[in-house]
Amino acid sequence: MTALVRAAFALVVFALSFAARAQLTIEITGAGANRIPIAIADFAGEPGVSRAVAMVVRADLERSGLFKLVEAGAPLAENAAVNFGDWKAQGADALVVGSVQPTANGRFEVRFRLHDVQKQASLGGLAFVMAAPQARTTGHRIADFVYEKLLGEPGIFSTRIAYVVKSAGRFELQIADADGMNPQTALASREPIISPAWSPDGGRLAYVSFEAKKPVIYVHSLASGKRHVAANFKGSNSAPAWSPDGRKLAVVLTKDGASQLYSVNADGSGVVRLASSAGIDTEPFFSPDGQFIYFTSDRGGSPQVYRVSSAGGSAQRITFEGSYNVTPRLSPDGKNMAFVTRNGGRFQLALMDLATRQTQVLTDSDKDESPSFAPNGRMILYASEIGGRGVLAAVSSDGRVKQKLSVQAGDVREPAWGPFLKN
Amino acid sequence: MRNKLMIVLGAALIAGCGTTVDPEQPGASVEDRNAKSIDGADVKRVTPEDNLGTALAAVKQGVLAKRSVFFDYDSYVIKDEYKSLVEAHAKFLVANPRVTMLIQGNADERGSREYNLALGQKRAEALRKMLALLGAREEQIEAVSLGEEKPRCSEGSEACWSQNRRDDMLYTGEF
Numbered sequence: 001m002t003a004l005v006r007a008a009f010a011l012v013v014f015a016l017s018f019a020a021r022a023q024l025t026i027e028i029t030g031a032g033a034n035r036i037p038i039a040i041a042d043f044a045g046e047p048g049v050s051r052a053v054a055m056v057v058r059a060d061l062e063r064s065g066l067f068k069l070v071e072a073g074a075p076l077a078e079n080a081a082v083n084f085g086d087w088k089a090q091g092a093d094a095l096v097v098g099s100v101q102p103t104a105n106g107r108f109e110v111r112f113r114l115h116d117v118q119k120q121a122s123l124g125g126l127a128f129v130m131a132a133p134q135a136r137t138t139g140h141r142i143a144d145f146v147y148e149k150l151l152g153e154p155g156i157f158s159t160r161i162a163y164v165v166k167s168a169g170r171f172e173l174q175i176a177d178a179d180g181m182n183p184q185t186a187l188a189s190r191e192p193i194i195s196p197a198w199s200p201d202g203g204r205l206a207y208v209s210f211e212a213k214k215p216v217i218y219v220h221s222l223a224s225g226k227r228h229v230a231a232n233f234k235g236s237n238s239a240p241a242w243s244p245d246g247r248k249l250a251v252v253l254t255k256d257g258a259s260q261l262y263s264v265n266a267d268g269s270g271v272v273r274l275a276s277s278a279g280i281d282t283e284p285f286f287s288p289d290g291q292f293i294y295f296t297s298d299r300g301g302s303p304q305v306y307r308v309s310s311a312g313g314s315a316q317r318i319t320f321e322g323s324y325n326v327t328p329r330l331s332p333d334g335k336n337m338a339f340v341t342r343n344g345g346r347f348q349l350a351l352m353d354l355a356t357r358q359t360q361v362l363t364d365s366d367k368d369e370s371p372s373f374a375p376n377g378r379m380i381l382y383a384s385e386i387g388g389r390g391v392l393a394a395v396s397s398d399g400r401v402k403q404k405l406s407v408q409a410g411d412v413r414e415p416a417w418g419p420f421l422k423n
Numbered sequence: 424m425r426n427k428l429m430i431v432l433g434a435a436l437i438a439g440c441g442t443t444v445d446p447e448q449p450g451a452s453v454e455d456r457n458a459k460s461i462d463g464a465d466v467k468r469v470t471p472e473d474n475l476g477t478a479l480a481a482v483k484q485g486v487l488a489k490r491s492v493f494f495d496y497d498s499y500v501i502k503d504e505y506k507s508l509v510e511a512h513a514k515f516l517v518a519n520p521r522v523t524m525l526i527q528g529n530a531d532e533r534g535s536r537e538y539n540l541a542l543g544q545k546r547a548e549a550l551r552k553m554l555a556l557l558g559a560r561e562e563q564i565e566a567v568s569l570g571e572e573k574p575r576c577s578e579g580s581e582a583c584w585s586q587n588r589r590d591d592m593l594y595t596g597e598f
Binding site (some may be wrong): 210234283369 | 525527533534535536537538540541542544545548565566567568569570572573579593598
């Protein structure tokens with residue numbers, strides 16, 4: 001077989017698997033205590049596109065576990081007179097109305113308005129011009145607007161998630177919208193891929209790939225599909241974490257013996273030792289202000305979370321309860337730390353308030369791993385296992401809202417929630 | 424066939440800017456623009472010589488064909504039962520200084536992937552140190568970890584986990 005034909009065969013598999021593999025299905029398994037009842041009317045105007053947009057808004061808000069959908073009936077335009085009494089009688093606290101009108105060049109203008117039914121007041125609205133295939137994107141942006149107006153924090157419906165799908169000796173690093181739709185494969189390999197980490201601007205992913213028969217860290221630009229080696233020293237190269245300014249990576253190298261923390265520039269230059277211990281130091285994670293690096297170390301005999309100033313110095317121990325506390329991940333506001341703790345042989349997701357050091361176990365499963373905060377800090381995405389199969393799950397930081405994300409055929413693992421995209 | 428190929432390549436282009444990696448065929452992938460960097464490992468490639476070929480034939484037979492060392496739970500100590508095996512490999516490395524070895528450490532699946540990668544590294548490092556003490560040169564051996572990523576057995580039992588807590592030794596041409 002010539003190289004070209006062999007390459008083509010590899011690509012057949014690639015193209016087919018891309019088409020056949022079901023996207024992530026998200027199931028809500030727990031909801032918030034006080035869900036806001038909201039009616040999202042079908043938008044007036046072009047019925048097909050209108051329905052597509054309104055469906056996305058409804059699905060996003062409902063999936064968040066913080067809203068309860070109220071039946072909305074006939075389409076309502078953003079400028080239509082609203083009979084607040086009727087909506088109140090139907091139990092809605094908020095109402096979204098809007099319209100979709102074709103523009104001269106084959107595009108659509110989408111307008112919407114959000115009403116506070118209790119206060120009988122408009123909370124504002126937006127207008128977008130879009131092509132028909134952007135209906136989902138527009139729906140996510142409307143859902144983000146509604147979420148922020150009603151809850152006072154930004155919505156995450158326009159963000160993306162990265163994760164690894166393993167199926168029959170094949171590993172794919174995929175990127176999907178936060179609702180699991182539009183999965184795209186950034187890297188496909190016969191060897192494992194672990195530890196994807198989003199650059200703060202959302203344009204690049206750092207990850208560890210074993211395609212060279214050893215762990216090597218790559219930085220992959222998503223728009224171009226081009227990538228470069230960020231760390232390939234003698235020994236193992238793993239656990240990349242971006243600095244908040246996106247210029248450096250904290251990494252784990254073994255070039256001097258055991259697994260230790262180093263910093264490298266994102267282009268792979270300028271390697272500097274960050275900390276030293278006689279044992280294992282791994283899983284670095286920058287605090288959002290860039291001042292500290294949290295990490296896992298067994299320097300005290302069992303794996304525990306420590307932190308060190310990113311300028312160097314001595315390490316400070318953070319976790320004390322139990323004999324296995326790993327994978328520290330700070331919330332975007334820097335106030336909380338998600339990590340994995342072992343309770344009687346079960347690995348569960350826990351959250352520590354860093355000011356009070358109070359810890360709450362958020363899950364009741366056996367094999368939780370790899371927590372990753374949504375950029376608004378509300379949900380924590382993590383890997384788990386159900387019936388021997390890898391699934392993703394998400395839990396709100398108050399432990400109430402729970403979601404399960406799975407694919408039809410295959411194991412899903414190593415989730416990483418991407419940052420807010422700059423509009 | 425040609426028409427089919429065209430369609431397939433077209434489909435792959437439509438599928439987006441993914442990168443396909445087939446480690447068994449470096450350079451064969453049309454979408455991997457950086458295939459060369461994969462080969463940029465720090466392990467030195469030796470130039471093939473007649474005696475190197477003969478030497479590498481030897482590692483396929485007898486005691487040298489045995490390449491795995493297994494570990495107890497939470498342990499990184501090479502057990503006595505493997506000492507003669509490690510000595511045989513060290514002797515071979517000393518006798519064949521141009522041959523290189525990659526040691527891949529492994530861990531069982533329980534707990535964090537990255538922490539398990541570090542545990543596998545500790546196992547690989549223990550074997551590397553022992554081979555070095557027995558006379559193998561530092562440049563001859565690279566110790567790396569595959570963590571929990573390449574289990575030999577994938578059931579959740581101790582019998583299975585014990586097969587996954589191991590070091591594998593690979594010689595020039597095998598990695």
